[in-house]
Amino acid sequence: AQKVTQAQTEISVVEKEDVTLDCVYETRDTTYYLFWYKQPPSGELVFLIRRNSFDEQNEISGRYSWNFQKSTSSFNFTITASQVVDSAVYFCALRGHYGGATNKLIFGTGTLLAVQP
């Protein structure tokens, strides 16, 4: 079975603080893909990053960075120097590579990040 766990339901920080959003996943597939999405109050899902299971290189994009560790089945997301515009729900998601008809995404329950000015 595939599962994504985001243990942090809500996080509140003050602007300019760094914040890390945790994501732990479970899968039996040897090849899989991990994603982070941002959902601002307007409701749309904004793709942030994809990481393949065979690529454990960490990635940095501006104030965003991602730490992928297969040994602990974690794919954590860090926002450096947070800003009010970062306030949103963040979802971690998993898709296995099993050649099936659906290739569906399994989402975590999301973490609501509130950045206070």
Added chain:
Amino acid sequence: SAVISQKPSRDICQRGTSLTIQCQVDSQVTMMFWYRQQPGQSLTLIATANQGSEATYESGFVIDKFPISRPNLTFSTLTVSNLSPEDSSIYLCSVLGATGVTEAFFGQGTRLTVV
């Protein structure tokens, strides 16, 4: 990346009625997905819509309640039938990239409130 237009963006409907949501993609895609996001919850896949075949529904979702059409490779509709307050949710359509293993793109969602 794919651009997905979803209509309506929001609606308020009376119980017992139906709402049809449209999803238009700016490129041809094989698979389209419909998700439901209940208030404060994560996303749950309703069904996968392939052009030229019946939609494939996930456990807990049935065609009578959520009929789906997929007339071509750029368009799909989801109807939520016989509405009840429990159907109040955000409904999102989604597509995969051209290779099928890239990230999923989402429409802006339809926020449905049933009164």
